[in-house]
Amino acid sequence: MSNAIPAHKRILLKLSGEALMGDDQFGINRATIERMVSEIVEVTKVGVQVAVVIGGGNIFRGVAGGSVGMDRATADYMGMLATVMNALALADAMDKQGLTARVMSAIAIEQVVEPYVRPKALQYLEEGKVVVFAAGTGNPFFTTDTAAALRGAEIGAEVVLKATKVDGVYTADPHKDASATRYDKLTFDEAISRNLGIMDATAFALCRDQKLPIRVFSIVKPGALKRVVMGENEGTLVYA
Numbered sequence: 177m178s179n180a181i182p183a184h185k186r187i188l189l190k191l192s193g194e195a196l197m198g199d200d201q202f203g204i205n206r207a208t209i210e211r212m213v214s215e216i217v218e219v220t221k222v223g224v225q226v227a228v229v230i231g232g233g234n235i236f237r238g239v240a241g242g243s244v245g246m247d248r249a250t251a252d253y254m255g256m257l258a259t260v261m262n263a264l265a266l267a268d269a270m271d272k273q274g275l276t277a278r279v280m281s282a283i284a285i286e287q288v289v290e291p292y293v294r295p296k297a298l299q300y301l302e303e304g305k306v307v308v309f310a311a312g313t314g315n316p317f318f319t320t321d322t323a324a325a326l327r328g329a330e331i332g333a334e335v336v337l338k339a340t341k342v343d344g345v346y347t348a349d350p351h352k353d354a355s356a357t358r359y360d361k362l363t364f365d366e367a368i369s370r371n372l373g374i375m376d377a378t379a380f381a382l383c384r385d386q387k388l389p390i391r392v393f394s395i396v397k398p399g400a401l402k403r404v405v406m407g408e409n410e411g412t413l414v415y416a
């Protein structure tokens with residue numbers, strides 16, 4: 177362990193499924209996942225307890241299934257199963273880099289992954305294992321961002337770190353509006369009232385009520401996770 181003191185003891189890291197694609201069109205890009213894991217290794221080395229919520233958008237999104245006429249709840253269950261695949265890939269990459277990872281699923285698939293049991297998750301974190309939460313909240317009509325807010329609150333994380341394709345929260349979606357500017361920080365009420373699409377309102381509202389701050393930062397920028405964990409100014413802070 178190095179002498180540097182991290183700003184947080186326990187973090188909930190949300191990794192977007194799409195981020196796992198890297199430059200591919202679909203699925204999981206090996207180099208991308210390995211790079212993300214190496215950044216997680218760096219923060220565990222300074223003694224930070226890490227829990228991860230992984231998305232599934234690189235494989236399947238319920239909204240997409242629903243839009244072509246599928247029953248929305250069925251499509252959402254498919255989306256949740258997609259997150260289980262990502263969680264297994266992520267945990268495998270973690271084991272290869274010397275971390276001990278445990279996948280816990282909100283949906284029982286007992287031959288494949290253990291079920292989410294809160295005290296067990298807390299125990300793993302205390303032991304220095306990385307816990308990967310799969311299957312979102314276990315309920316259709318939610319997102320993995322909401323799962324990140326929920327699990328973050330449950331495990332007493334000090335912050336939810338949303339690692340994504342953009343380097344923070346903008347006044348409008350920067351992929352659609354080139355004139356959008358980035359916030360350094362903003363309140364949950366501002367984010368909700370301005371309908372900022374970076375996260376859904378359910379996730380924002382849950383974090384607001386629990387006074388659990390969210391930091392949005394770039395998954396592409398090397399070393400960003402470590403800088404965030406060390407308390408350096410990176411990305412955008414959303415706070416209560």
Ligand SMILES: Nc1ncnc2c1ncn2[C@@H]1O[C@H](COP(=O)(O)OP(=O)(O)O)[C@@H](O)[C@H]1O
Nearest residue numbers: 192194233340341345346348349351372373374
């Ligand atoms: N106000 C905003 N600020 C930043 N990003 C935004 C905003 N509104 C929408 N977005 C979009 O949100 C995406 C990040 O959310 P994320 O959940 O990681 O992506 P996805 O939902 O595509 O998996 C960005 O790629 C960006 O296009």
Ligand SMILES: O=c1ccn([C@@H]2O[C@H](COP(=O)(O)OP(=O)(O)O)[C@@H](O)[C@H]2O)c(=O)[nH]1
Nearest residue numbers: 193231232233238252255312313318319320
């Ligand atoms: O609690 C949850 C979490 C996820 N999903 C489904 O799983 C898909 C993948 O998750 P998400 O879109 O949040 O992944 P990301 O955007 O992070 O890749 C979603 O579209 C939903 O269909 C769900 O139904 N309930």
